[in-house]
Amino acid sequence: MTDIRKFKSIYENEQKQIDRILRKSLSKRKPENLYSPAYYIIESGGKRLRPMLVLLSAKAAGGKYSDAYHTGAAVELLHNFTLVHDDIMDNADKRRGRMTLHVKYDSHTAILAGDSLLAVAYENLLKDCNGNSEIIFAAFTKGLVEVCEGQSLDKEYETREVLTLNDYLGMIKKKTAAMLEMCCSLGAVLGNGSPEEVKALSSFGKNIGIAFQVQDDLLDIIADETEFGKTIGGDLVEGKKTFLLVKALEKAKGQDKADLKALVRTKGVKPNQVQKYKKLYEKLGIIKEAQQEIKKYTSRALRSLKVLKNSEDREIFKWLAEILIKRMK
Amino acid sequence: MTDIRKFKSIYENEQKQIDRILRKSLSKRKPENLYSPAYYIIESGGKRLRPMLVLLSAKAAGGKYSDAYHTGAAVELLHNFTLVHDDIMDNADKRRGRMTLHVKYDSHTAILAGDSLLAVAYENLLKDCNGNSEIIFAAFTKGLVEVCEGQSLDKEYETREVLTLNDYLGMIKKKTAAMLEMCCSLGAVLGNGSPEEVKALSSFGKNIGIAFQVQDDLLDIIADETEFGKTIGGDLVEGKKTFLLVKALEKAKGQDKADLKALVRTKGVKPNQVQKYKKLYEKLGIIKEAQQEIKKYTSRALRSLKVLKNSEDREIFKWLAEILIKRMK
Numbered sequence: 017m018t019d020i021r022k023f024k025s026i027y028e029n030e031q032k033q034i035d036r037i038l039r040k041s042l043s044k045r046k047p048e049n050l051y052s053p054a055y056y057i058i059e060s061g062g063k064r065l066r067p068m069l070v071l072l073s074a075k076a077a078g079g080k081y082s083d084a085y086h087t088g089a090a091v092e093l094l095h096n097f098t099l100v101h102d103d104i105m106d107n108a109d110k111r112r113g114r115m116t117l118h119v120k121y122d123s124h125t126a127i128l129a130g131d132s133l134l135a136v137a138y139e140n141l142l143k144d145c146n147g148n149s150e151i152i153f154a155a156f157t158k159g160l161v162e163v164c165e166g167q168s169l170d171k172e173y174e175t176r177e178v179l180t181l182n183d184y185l186g187m188i189k190k191k192t193a194a195m196l197e198m199c200c201s202l203g204a205v206l207g208n209g210s211p212e213e214v215k216a217l218s219s220f221g222k223n224i225g226i227a228f229q230v231q232d233d234l235l236d237i238i239a240d241e242t243e244f245g246k247t248i249g250g251d252l253v254e255g256k257k258t259f260l261l262v263k264a265l266e267k268a269k270g271q272d273k274a275d276l277k278a279l280v281r282t283k284g285v286k287p288n289q290v291q292k293y294k295k296l297y298e299k300l301g302i303i304k305e306a307q308q309e310i311k312k313y314t315s316r317a318l319r320s321l322k323v324l325k326n327s328e329d330r331e332i333f334k335w336l337a338e339i340l341i342k343r344m345k
Numbered sequence: 346m347t348d349i350r351k352f353k354s355i356y357e358n359e360q361k362q363i364d365r366i367l368r369k370s371l372s373k374r375k376p377e378n379l380y381s382p383a384y385y386i387i388e389s390g391g392k393r394l395r396p397m398l399v400l401l402s403a404k405a406a407g408g409k410y411s412d413a414y415h416t417g418a419a420v421e422l423l424h425n426f427t428l429v430h431d432d433i434m435d436n437a438d439k440r441r442g443r444m445t446l447h448v449k450y451d452s453h454t455a456i457l458a459g460d461s462l463l464a465v466a467y468e469n470l471l472k473d474c475n476g477n478s479e480i481i482f483a484a485f486t487k488g489l490v491e492v493c494e495g496q497s498l499d500k501e502y503e504t505r506e507v508l509t510l511n512d513y514l515g516m517i518k519k520k521t522a523a524m525l526e527m528c529c530s531l532g533a534v535l536g537n538g539s540p541e542e543v544k545a546l547s548s549f550g551k552n553i554g555i556a557f558q559v560q561d562d563l564l565d566i567i568a569d570e571t572e573f574g575k576t577i578g579g580d581l582v583e584g585k586k587t588f589l590l591v592k593a594l595e596k597a598k599g600q601d602k603a604d605l606k607a608l609v610r611t612k613g614v615k616p617n618q619v620q621k622y623k624k625l626y627e628k629l630g631i632i633k634e635a636q637q638e639i640k641k642y643t644s645r646a647l648r649s650l651k652v653l654k655n656s657e658d659r660e661i662f663k664w665l666a667e668i669l670i671k672r673m674k
Contacts, residue, residue, distance in 0.1 A: 050497035101460060105453040124434040124500070127456055131430060132493040134463065138486040142479065149478045150471065157467040164461040168379035171453070 019328075023335045027068060030081055030088075034067040037089040041136050053121050053129040054136070057096050060112045066091040068336065069199035070206075073217045076321075076329035077209025084206045086143035090156065091199050093137035098163050098195075100130035105171060106254060110247055134160070144206055151205050159198030166191025173257040177280055184262045185226070192232075193225030216323040220333060223317035227310045228340055233258035234306045237294050249290030255283040259309065264302050272296055310341060348657075352664045356397060359410055359417075363396040366418040370465050382450050382458040383465070386425050389441045395420040397665065398528035399535075402546045405650075405658035406538025413535045415472035419485065420528050422466035427492050427524075429459035434500060435583060439576055463489070473535055480534050488527030495520025502586040506609055513591045514555070521561075522554030545652040549662060552646035556639045557669055562587035563635045566623050578619030584612040588638065593631050601625055639670060 067088030396417030
């Protein structure tokens with residue numbers, strides 16, 4: 017079996033373990049009016065990337081995948097909690113190719129279902145933390161705090177006229193990277209890793225998280241709609257301050273700059289203008305810069321894994337990082 | 346100093362400790378767009394009843410108030426998280442005599458501020474649980490799960506035509522009583538109480554919680570609006586299945602029953618009909634029955650405190666229970 021086939025098989029097998037716990041945590045649970053909407057988002061799929069980071073980190077730190085199954089489920093529940101609430105705040109209508117929770121039900125149901133996803137996340141977190149409960153709860157809660165702060169900055173930046181690349185990076189570190197950092201750190205602690213291993217894996221999570229978010233910004237404009245599961249150009253329509261927009265505002269001159277400023281001033285553009293801005297990004301070389309940025313943070317993430325003893329552990333993280341980058345094709 | 350003056354002084358002093366931690370947890374914290382709305386609800390006051398239950402339970406179980414200060418702040422933050430999200434779902438416009446958070450800001454801000462209140466609650470919870478972290482986190486998370494389930498049932502019951510008193514009690518046990526039970530249980534564990542003490546204090550919390558909710562239902566109809574801080578008759582306007590309505594539906598006959606069923610069918614009444622229903626409740630003897638129910642659960646709560654060694658601990662709980670009941674005047 018080639019490495020890639022082996023890694024794929026590990027991913028698929030472990031995904032099933034996570035899905036089993038997620039199903040057990042939510043499906044057929046009462047009251048149905050609460051848990052059935054909560055399960056709607058969970059069963060809509062997703063890559064279970066965050067749980068995989070937890071499991072792979074546990075293994076890389078010297079433990080077993082099964083040391084961290086419930087924690088894997090917990091981070092996926094936490095992630096879906098943020099998706100449900102963010103989708104309300106972002107007025108998003110599609111997620112993973114399906115209606116968002118607040119469109120399928122209503123926003124009140126979605127608020128409460130989101131809350132209960134978080135509650136059930138903590139419930140699961142309790143189940144693995146053999147002797148490490150304080151560290152585990154602290155790391156998870158830090159992740160929760162940061163993701164709320166990141167979302168707040170994201171919303172704030174939508175209406176702010178001037179934004180530097182540093183502001184943008186600070187925001188995505190909290191909104192996206194902190195959570196992937198948390199996943200790797202939780203896994204490393206549960207696998208009884210040394211302080212160096214915990215630090216190295218956390219650094220991998222943080223840097224791959226930044227790469228992942230820039231990639232997500234890029235996908236909004238260059239992805240295939242069916243595959244992406246979201247409406248293309250949604251960030252432009254919403255006026256979101258993505259890597260692309262912040263970078264374009266920095267580089268553009270003359271009429272291009274005026275067009276971009278107009279987008280900011282009007283807090284987004286009409287859907288029929290998405291193509292125009294896509295062409296502008298291409299003309300300014302922004303697509304290429306985003307790709308370089310993704311590469312930079314991915315390399316940084318992979319370099320931090322040098323301390324791992326087992327080369328196969330490094331290889332599977334490398335494979336995972338490549339999958340993330342390949343999402344754009 | 347009489348006992349009552351002494352108790353009042355303890356309450357006021359300890360309230361200040363809790364307020365200090367709450368202020369430290371939220372005020373001047375960045376991003377301001379997140380924590381300033383979160384602090385808005387916290388600084389709007391409230392009785393800090395739940396933190397007091399934590400502190401008094403810690404003391405009654407053999408510990409000190411200061412063993413549980415951060416946990417006291419945590420339960421108040423958790424409570425306010427539920428208020429912020431529930432107020433959105435209930436379309437409530439007033440809270441503690443001020444605009445609700447989603448009216449003062451907007452519902453998207455309120456969703457996220459609510460989330461961060463919960464995040465900061467867990468942050469505080471981490472700070473007291475010296476060696477007991479798993480029990481503390483489990484009890485707190487159970488409280489969170491139940492309060493979400495209780496709110497879901499509450500919303501579901503609004504549109505359900507037939508509801509028994511048992512359904513109602515099951516709902517308020519989760520929505521209100523579970524949280525007061527949790528407060529007493531957290532405090533008792535932090536005070537290093539014996540299993541009997543933890544059980545007795547938890548039972549106090551649960552039963553006083555039921556009394557408290559029936560009282561809250563009653564206040565909606567008989568309270569003074571300025572003092573209550575909410576619009577009188579709001580539950581009737583919202584069509585909420587309160588103790589009063591469920592009991593009235595059980596007892597009423599003929600035209601009275603038809604009127605009550607109409608209220609249920611139309612999912613609430615117009616504000617100018619509140620007085621009519623108040624008179625109907627009086628005529629059916631529902632106000633009196635509610636008062637008896639409050640007394641029943643209060644007595645049950647106080648009886649469970651018999652196991653406490655120190656009579657002053659029992660007395661201060663009794664005094665607190667009386668304050669709760671006196672709210673109606």
